[in-house]
Amino acid sequence: MTTKIDEIAEDVQQLKERLLERKPERFSKMDIARSFFGALFIGVTFVFSGRLIDIIKVMELSRIAFLVSATIAILIAEIYFVGWTKIKSLKEPGRNFFEFTLKRLFVFYAVSLIVAAFYFYILGYNSILSGAEALEFIFLVAMPCSIGAAVSDLLRKY
Numbered sequence: 001m002t003t004k005i006d007e008i009a010e011d012v013q014q015l016k017e018r019l020l021e022r023k024p025e026r027f028s029k030m031d032i033a034r035s036f037f038g039a040l041f042i043g044v045t046f047v048f049s050g051r052l053i054d055i056i057k058v059m060e061l062s063r064i065a066f067l068v069s070a071t072i073a074i075l076i077a078e079i080y081f082v083g084w085t086k087i088k089s090l091k092e093p094g095r096n097f098f099e100f101t102l103k104r105l106f107v108f109y110a111v112s113l114i115v116a117a118f119y120f121y122i123l124g125y126n127s128i129l130s131g132a133e134a135l136e137f138i139f140l141v142a143m144p145c146s147i148g149a150a151v152s153d154l155l156r157k158y
């Protein structure tokens with residue numbers, strides 16, 4: 001049977017974890033929504049660049065592969081240094097490094113691709129660029145979008 005003192009001690013521990021230790025909360029639907037807005041906010045600064053089409057016209061397949069690899073590496077570093085390093089207890093379910101990182105990596109990159117495709121169609125780039133160039137556009141814009149998606153979610157908690 002729990003007493004009022006036990007309940008208060010539990011509440012104090014939760015406050016300590018949230019305020020002092022800044023322990024990351026569980027990944028939720030709100031985190032996904034926040035990542036959409038972060039990706040939209042950061043991505044919009046890149047889609048209006050006049051040089052974007054010039055860059056896409058000269059991009060090669062090897063650069064796109066490097067771009068995707070670099071984006072994933074940056075996301076993993078962001079997730080690790082901003083989120084994972086704040087976790088003190090590694091024995092909680094769902095708190096191992098791969099589960100913590102992979103679900104965020106997958107969601108943030110998927111959100112960034114969706115936002116980049118949204119900008120591609122809403123701004124009319126589909127009438128300017130061909131099919132292969134469309135993919136180049138989406139992968140190119142997805143890089144800053146993914147950084148925005150991760151930052152908005154991870155920094156909100158800290």
